Amino acid sequence: MKKSRYFKSHALGCGTGNSASLSKQSSGRKNAIYFFLALLHLSFGVACTDLNEELRGETNRGNLGSANPQALLDGLYLTMRGPYQGPWSWWALQQLTSDEAIPPTRGGDWADNGAWRALYLHRWQLDHTTIDGVFRVLNSVSYAATDLLTFSPNEQQAAEARFVRAYVQFDILSGWGQVPYREPAESVVGLSRVRQAEEQIEYLRNELQEILPILSNNGSARANPDAARYLLMKLFLNKGMLLNRANPTFDATDMDEVIRLADEIIGSGRYSLEDDYFANFAVDNHNSSELIFASANAAGENAGGLSNFWRVTTHMHMNPSGLNGFTTLSDVYDRFEEGDQRRGGTYPGMTDVAGVHIGF
Amino acid sequence: MLQFHRIFSRLFCFCLLSIFSQSNLCAQALLGGSVKDNVGKALVGTSVSVVELKLATSADKDGNFSFTNVPAGRYTLQAKLLGYITQEKIVVVGSAPKTEHFVLNPNDEQLEEVVVMGYASVKKSDLTGAVSKVSAEDFNKGPITSPDQLIQGKASGVQMINNSGQPGGGSTVKIRGTSAVTGSGQPLYVVDGVALDGSNARPGAVGGELGTVPPSNPLAFINPNDIESMEVLKDASATAIYGSRAAYGVVLITTKRGKSGALRIDATLTGGVSSIMRKVDVLDGDQYREMLARYGLSLGDYGDNVDALDAILRDGFNTQSDVAFSGGSEDARFRASVGYQNQDGIVKTSNFEKFNGAFNGNFKMLESKKLGVDMGLVVNQVKERLAPITTNAGFYGSLIGQALSWNPTRSLYNPDGTLFIEQGSFMVNPLGMLGAYNDQSTVTNILGNFSPYYKVNDWLEYRMLGSIKYANGNRRTSTRSWINMLGIEGNANTRGGAASVGANEFTTTQMTHTLNFNKEIWDGLNLNAVAGYEYMRFENRGTFMSGREYGDIDVDYTDALQAGSQGSRSISSFNNPSSELQSYFFRAIFNYRSRYLLTGTIRRDGSTKFGVNNKYGNFPSFSAAWNIKEEAFLKNVSFLSDLKLRAGWGKTGNQEFPSGAAVDRYGYGLNGVLTSLNNGNPDLKWQSDEQTNIGVDFGLFNSRLTGTIDLFSKQTTDLLYPRVPYYPNSPGTAIVWTNLEGVIQNRGVELALQGKLIQTDEISWNIGGNLTLLRNRVRDLEGSYNTGLLNGQGLSNTTIEVVRSGLPMFAMFTRDYLGLDANGFSEYADEGYTYYYVGNPNPKALVGFSTDISYKGFSLVANFNGTLGNDIYNETENAVLAIGNLGTRNISRSYYDSGQMESFANPIAPSSRYIEDGSYIKLANATLSYRVGDLGANIKNLNVFVTGTNLLLFTKYSGFDAEINVEKSVGGLPSAGIDYIAYPSSRTFNLGIGFSL
Incomplete structure (x- = not known):
């Protein structure tokens, strides 16, 4: 393009070439300015922004939709499996630290960086994996129960959720002496608050007494009035210890309350002791007349980590193979009298099939 | 390119003749020479210019430069190269060819770096x-x-x-x-x-x-x-x-x-x-x-x-x-x-x-050379065969x-x-x-930038930089079922094997x-001041598919991702x-x-x-x-x-x-x-x-x-x-x-x-x-x-x-x-x-x-x-x-x-x-x-x-x-x-x- 212009000016001769070149210069400058302005316009038009983040593959809270409180409640019972089903969680913190069970290290087996020995010998660090893990999972049940209350549950559903929350919070109080909590709808981002023993005992007492009249009885797999009574019993029985672990004193009125609640449960006629102690742990233990509140499992379809209760004590070469983990001490065994069912023995359907005994 | 330059300079000087010619109409001569440094090495690329005529050229691989058809006159010839002290000589061009030799001294002062x-x-x-x-x-x-x-x-x-x-x-x-x-x-x-x-x-x-x-x-x-x-x-x-x-x-x-x-x-x-x-x-x-x-x-x-x-x-x-x-x-x-x-x-x-291609250009436009564009394009592909480490x-x-x-x-x-x-x-x-694991990844990157600038005058310059970087990654991984790796090994219960295919676009x-x-x-x-505005935008997205239970089929699992079990498929x-x-x-x-x-x-x-x-x-x-x-x-x-x-x-x-x-x-x-x-x-x-x-x-x-x-x-x-x-x-x-x-x-x-x-x-x-x-x-x-x-x-x-x-x-x-x-x-x-x-x-x-x-x-x-x-x-x-x-x-x-x-x-x-x-x-x-x-x-x-x-x-x-x-x-x-x-x-x-x- 440039070439043709020069040829033109050449043909016209030097004089005209002159002015042509001059005007070419000024039009060139004008072109540059136009080009420039266009660029500016284009770039600024595209660039300046409000800085609003667009979520693409995800969504924010507003779009969660209404959740079904009954489904959430069913899910809440399932979350209780975490801390309570299996010997790794709350069971471990209770039994291994109290000398009732022992987790010996054999060579590299069960060394696990000393985690189990530390529990048994009471030499844990403040970030001990099991202690931290159980604290977290118990609190997560407490949170899930509180969260359920924000989804407009009916009275029965709310009462059941509050029972579950009271249940785990009692164990948190028992294990750690203080309980963190949040109110329903409180953001999980900020700091939570903490109730110390006295406040927590009062809180649990109020909660249980409030839900007791509301709860209806739908079997041992769900919260029911007897379960609430049972938990109240436990609260009053342990109140002295929870308030002063070093030198507990137990109030006579609390003990009377324990007796009164026990009488209510016994007097209802809904429960009776089984002749076979192990009927409470059989595969069909939902028929047992002793169970007040239990965690439901359906073999093969919907079950928690129950098998580990067995496998932790059996050996790899037994059938089915076990984990060769925990055992107990002769002191514990000796506390059970001669002839006590719990000392163990054969069990039909188990010993004749796999050769494994029941009990100790 | 050299050809064009010659034509350009020839025609240009022709037009300016009417303004600047002093002697015979269209009398021209050859002006040439060389640029060397103080140890005799040719300084390739030195910018040599006839200042008044706005003619410029570069010293070639032997350090030589030349201007043809320079009209008779008295000019300043300047030789400039980064790292050397610029030199100017006054030359008088007549009808005979004129030669000038430059010896440039290195600019030792690191301060000018x-x-x-x-x-x-x-x-x-x-x-x-x-x-x-x-x-x-x-x-x-x-x-x-x-x-x-x-x-x-x-x-x-x-x-x-x-x-x-x-x-x-x-x-x-x-x-x-x-x-x-x-x-x-x-x-x-x-x-x-x-x-x-x-x-x-x-x-x-x-x-x-x-x-x-x-x-x-x-x-x-x-x-x-x-x-x-x-x-x-x-x-x-x-x-x-x-x-x-x-x-x-x-x-x-x-x-x-x-x-x-x-x-x-x-x-x-x-x-x-x-x-x-x-x-x-x-x-x-x-x-x-x-x-x-x-x-x-x-x-x-x-x-x-x-x-x-x-x-x-x-x-x-x-x-x-x-x-x-x-x-x-x-x-x-x-x-x-x-x-x-x-x-x-x-x-x-x-x-x-790795395959690489890159192109960049620096262009100055307009007679005043005030408008310029720097542009660049990098195209690259990295292919990796990864070991199972x-x-x-x-x-x-x-x-x-x-x-x-x-x-x-x-x-x-x-x-x-x-x-x-x-x-x-x-x-x-x-x-x-090694035999069972196959992991191949291909990542392609394209980075293009376009930067026009305008020197408003000696001390003010506006520049815009627009760039896009597009990266595309693909990865195919498979582990054969015959290896006794936990979760991969085929046995009586499972055909074994695992494979995945992923793709990302950034x-x-x-x-x-x-x-x-x-x-x-x-x-x-x-x-020396600079003021600016910058806007950046990042977008990342990708897909991922995996499957298991392929068994010992004849082909690579990633070439037949559908051959695994339905229940093990995962897409995201x-x-x-x-x-x-x-x-x-x-x-x-x-x-x-x-x-x-x-x-x-x-x-x-x-x-x-x-x-x-x-x-x-x-x-x-x-x-x-x-x-x-x-x-x-x-x-x-x-x-x-x-x-x-x-x-x-x-x-x-x-x-x-x-x-x-x-x-x-x-x-x-x-x-x-x-x-x-x-x-x-x-x-x-x-x-x-x-x-x-x-x-x-x-x-x-x-x-x-x-x-x-x-x-x-x-x-x-x-x-x-x-x-x-x-x-x-x-x-x-x-x-x-x-x-x-x-x-x-x-x-x-x-x-x-x-x-x-x-x-x-x-x-x-x-x-x-x-x-x-x-x-x-x-x-x-x-x-x-x-x-x-x-x-x-x-x-x-x-x-x-x-x-x-x-x-x-x-x-x-x-x-x-x-x-x-x-x-x-x-x-x-x-x-x-x-x-x-x-x-x-x-x-x-x-x-x-x-x-x-x-x-x-x-x-x-x-x-x-x-x-x-x-x-x-x-x-x-x-x-x-x-x-x-x-x-x-x-x-x-x-x-x-x-x-x-x-x-x-x-x-x-x-x-x-x-x-x-x-x-x-x-x-x-x-x-x-x-x-x-x-x-x-x-x-x-x-x-x-x-x-x-x-x-x-x-x-x-x-x-x-x-x-x-x-x-x-x-x-x-x-x-x-x-x-x-x-x-x-x-x-x-x-x-x-x-x-x-």
Whole structure:
């Protein structure tokens, strides 16, 4: 393009070439300015922004939709499996630290960086994996129960959720002496608050007494009035210890309350002791007349980590193979009298099939 | 192009004749000559111009230039070349040809050297901040795959280590210490003004028991051969102009541009071989049998004598070819280059292949040359074949662990020659692992930038830069069902096998407008200012499919992904929240008679990632410098050629957290179930960094000895961390990104020295070195954060590093090992129930040293680098080679060599026993080259060279290499100084030639 212009000016001769070149210069400058302005316009038009983040593959809270409180409640019972089903969680913190069970290290087996020995010998660090893990999972049940209350549950559903929350919070109080909590709808981002023993005992007492009249009885797999009574019993029985672990004193009125609640449960006629102690742990233990509140499992379809209760004590070469983990001490065994069912023995359907005994 | 230029100049002068002709109408002559330097070398590319006629040309390869048909007259002929003092001569052109010869003197004053700063170039003498510049001739040599390897050991204050020996593998670059509680801690890389986001588009793969293969270097898409220089901006006054991304330092990469003049073609071809640099000592067959006897073990001897590590290694060949074309005129310069690199890793089947093409042009338009365009395009594809070497393998290990722990008395093959694979066993045949694992990744990067500018006048220039970087990554991984790997092995219950295919698309767009002002505003006072606006946008999305239970079908699983079981199929995709950055910045450099300098910068950054309450941040900095050498009282001190005192302070930030971190986010799972992914934090903001720097630049004996000393102190606050919400929280609760209260302090001293020891016509000897002393501490942080997650038998869920007040970052915090007791069991302080601070992975000192000797045509360059005072946790020794393996797997040779009989039942546990001194000095690369010179008529500057890398390693550490960093992060918190069965480092020897046409 440039070439043709020069040829033109050449043909016209030097004089005209002159002015042509001059005007070419000024039009060139004008072109540059136009080009420039266009660029500016284009770039600024595209660039300046409000800085609003667009979520693409995800969504924010507003779009969660209404959740079904009954489904959430069913899910809440399932979350209780975490801390309570299996010997790794709350069971471990209770039994291994109290000398009732022992987790010996054999060579590299069960060394696990000393985690189990530390529990048994009471030499844990403040970030001990099991202690931290159980604290977290118990609190997560407490949170899930509180969260359920924000989804407009009916009275029965709310009462059941509050029972579950009271249940785990009692164990948190028992294990750690203080309980963190949040109110329903409180953001999980900020700091939570903490109730110390006295406040927590009062809180649990109020909660249980409030839900007791509301709860209806739908079997041992769900919260029911007897379960609430049972938990109240436990609260009053342990109140002295929870308030002063070093030198507990137990109030006579609390003990009377324990007796009164026990009488209510016994007097209802809904429960009776089984002749076979192990009927409470059989595969069909939902028929047992002793169970007040239990965690439901359906073999093969919907079950928690129950098998580990067995496998932790059996050996790899037994059938089915076990984990060769925990055992107990002769002191514990000796506390059970001669002839006590719990000392163990054969069990039909188990010993004749796999050769494994029941009990100790 | 030369033709056009001739026509142009001829016609131009014809038109101007009527104005300027003094003598006979259209009398013209030839004006020519040559430009040489003071030793007679031709100065190619010198810009020679006839000032009054606005004629310009370049000196060709012989230094000759010519103007034809110059009208008679008296003109000023000017010769100008960067690095030389410009000369002008008055010439009178008559009707006869006229010749002028220029002898240009080199401009020795380093002060005139130009350093690229953020958004502009500044004269080195005007610098008030701490900047280290490394030019192409000082780069590390060898089969380099990414730019950060070029400056390893070359800049003070910069710790650069390759994470492992993986070809094209990632690296850890820390500038002035560690201050990243989350994220990579890597500096911001800017290539020709385009800021990179540091992401690698390679998708993930299905991991399982094998673990995760570490990522490769995100900078691998840049061809190191195309790089002209790299500037490392270290202190806040230099980096603050990059605001909320600059806290870890900034590395500016400037690519080679075309040089005006004759078309020049530069080619380099090199090929070589790499082998393992150093092995980890395990037992051979006979030693194993002896150990079995010592311990009275009857099982475990299979009669053979096998070196499994040898079996998986090979001598890997590498080749690299680069050709670059450059040329053009003063107003239209271009450079085009193509490159190909292929590296076979020393581990069989692993390979790194790279295709590169780049083009850039610098064009000036209009007669006034005021309008210009710089443009560039880089197209790159990296293809990797990855070996099954991971960072977090469990009990079954990954390849290197399987090879080290293979029973040396057991053959890897069956008697019939097939591979010995033991079904149901936890001992995996390493050759089997190699054969069963197929992992290929292809990452394509296209980076284009277009930058028009307009010089309004001598002192004002407007420039716009628009760029797009598009990265596309594809990865296909499969593990065959016949390998006895947990979760993969086919048996009676499952067909076995696993495969995955992933694809990612990452797009980064940038738009920057700058206005540059450079003028003397008062008598002796010069102001060099730049004001600008920048907008960046990041978009990442991808898809992932995986399946299991393929069985032993005839084809590769990834070619028939549908052949697995329906129930095991998994598909997912993601589209990250959009991320935008909008910034305004301003910098002013006041220069009074080159003696007193004052720089101030301010940047206001806004990001979509920050919470609503903190959308914008301001990042100011100030620095001043005093060129003491320019003062009257020092002017006559002859031995001092340069003395400058600098001081600076500034604030920068870091925003390396994922987009969407400040808001509540829920993601969709199977059947539309929403799960909480992130808890929002409206106060989320950048991590703040405040740095003070005092430095001295000096030059002695006519710049024969130059150096820099810098003292710095960095405080990092508002520590970004993905905190788990306090209890009670929901089961599987999502994290909440928080700025933690706490301070990370990094303090240190940097020394850099360059010396031109001998400089004669025949011999020259230059040395350079740098030393950095560092100290790192965490302060005022509540709580303790664990990281450094170990894997392997007996080590699951154990962490050995902490971030805690009073200790350095990633302090090794575990049992204190006291030795073996009489029964051969480990003894620990407090019986191992209390943990102590027993190791520090942060180096106390970084060292780099290089020497460059040339004699006649020969030249020898050697580069050393190292770190001192850092500890390494040898997890390989801890997890994979413990004494308890005896009878089933191999053990470390230290048990054989030791006098003590460690108990066979001594449990595996982490402790200070495995913390070793990781200090090292390495001869990282050395090159011997011979300059043949010109060969025949066409080949110019032929030189032949031999290069070796990883030649010598001086260290007490017993692993494959002391230069190691395996990622063992926990919940987003990175780790440091842990070695776990990583890809071993290799030693290479390369032969190559380079020449120009």
